[in-house]
Amino acid sequence: MFDFSEHIKFIISLLAIVNPIGAIPIYISLTDGYSLEDRARIVRITPVAVVAILLTTLVSGEFILRFFGISIGSFRVGGGILLLLMAISMLQARTSRAAHTSDEAEETSDRETIAVVPLAIPLLSGPGAISTVIVYAYKAKGPLAYLITSAGILLIGLAIYLSLLAAPHIAKKLGKTGINIITRIMGLILAAISVEFITTGLKNIFQTLT
Template sequence: MLDYADYIKIFIGLLAIVNPFGAIPLFISITADQNEKQHKQTINLVAISVAIILLVTLFFGELLLRFFGITIDSFRVGGGILILLMAISMLHAKTSLLKQTNAEANESAQKESVAIVPLAIPLLAGPGAISAVILAANKSHAVSHYFTIAAGILLLSLIVWILLHLSPWISKRLGITGINVFTRIMGLILAAIAIEFIANGLKGIFPILA
């Protein structure tokens, strides 16, 4: 079991990676032709999907790494690089192509349901968030540790649900500039977290660096 400060750090890092604020402009664009009932259903499905994806990752992600013979230190370096690339995109106020390509964005406009793909995955619960959850889960093997992170994931999903419901109001009040400023701040935090992942992974792979 980690300290409360460590769990707060994990939660803030995950919030920065998921970045529901940054997803608001795309969410509004994709759901523009939906009526009120469809809009609410989409929001509910997005929040539930994000929770399920990250919870499954939390409890079974490490088993998947073992299946493929990947060490956690190697995954720390790889995941850290992935998150760093996302952070660099966020510092430029852009949606990372690691989350969604232009082809996926164009295809999503032709789908009846966009809640799971591309909104829940890969836009919100994408490779970066999945990597962060696996790395956080590996910090301890206590049952309470897993359930604390699970509670953080559920809280994160609730925040996603609330922000998507408030997306029209937020978009009007903050505008694209306000959302971009918030995205850049989250990107800076994310870059620091990514460097820490990479450094710890390299220390594990090359003990002489410790």
């Protein structure tokens, strides 16, 4: 039976994980001193790269689980723990992602590369987003389900594009405090979703064992 609410939940959870607003300060710091043309090019490339990564994961997610012999229950627990750790970091409004990706940004001489690494991956479409897509790819049954899930990923790409496009204005209006508040709210939503991932995964594992 087709459950539209599951797809709404997927879009909300993925939006919380990707957190385009929270990536704005990192984007601004990485592109400091860049020309308007360079920034515009990065704004165009980044969402395309994120969508490509997540759509590839959506199509190949179930195959990956079968190839490595991983049950969906185990993957839900592992993914839920990963999401919970991300949520805790977001609730504390840490900027650890910027610290981890700054070295990669310094190593690249091509400014366009920043749009893919570190912005697209691992900043926006990191392990949390990829694991979430794989879990929901397992649930997607039939062409309509895949179509709606793909549309949700495209909406995430649009949100990223609009956020980066308006980054200078948003950062000026919200300030560091405002961005931290939004990041904490997203972290709270993500924490609740991660707990559901873990409990559902444990139920599946225990049912299999019994």
